Amino acid sequence: MAKTKARETKPSRFASAVKLREQANARKEPRSVAAVDAPQNASSKGPVSKEPRGKDAHRDGKIMASCWLPMEARSAFRAIQVTHPELTMQAMMEEAVRDYLAKHGVGMHKRA
Numbered sequence: 001m002a003k004t005k006a007r008e009t010k011p012s013r014f015a016s017a018v019k020l021r022e023q024a025n026a027r028k029e030p031r032s033v034a035a036v037d038a039p040q041n042a043s044s045k046g047p048v049s050k051e052p053r054g055k056d057a058h059r060d061g062k063i064m065a066s067c068w069l070p071m072e073a074r075s076a077f078r079a080i081q082v083t084h085p086e087l088t089m090q091a092m093m094e095e096a097v098r099d100y101l102a103k104h105g106v107g108m109h110k111r112a
Contacts, residue, residue: 065097 077092101108 077089080092081087081089098108
């Protein structure tokens with residue numbers, strides 16, 4: 001009689017992922033009951049600065065307002081930039097919105 005070798009089966013990917021997660025959780029330090037029950041509030045982290053930092057500094061006091069325009073609109077704005085290269089897309093869009101709001105009797109403060 002020939003001996004048959006027992007076929008080894010590989011664990012499924014799901015089982016491997018579960019095992020890895022269990023190992024990672026076992027390495028974590030257990031949290032005390034007091035730490036779990038303690039309220040999480042912003043005052044424990046110190047004062048929150050109102051100063052914008054980093055790349056978002058130019059967005060201070062502004063909101064994102066978007067819309068879908070026809071392709072011709074971009075071409076028209078680019079044509080304006082040819083004769084007025086100092087104008088940015090941002091400045092032209094602000095002017096367009098400001099004019100529209102003024103047309104309907106709603107004011108918008110001009111930012112410096």
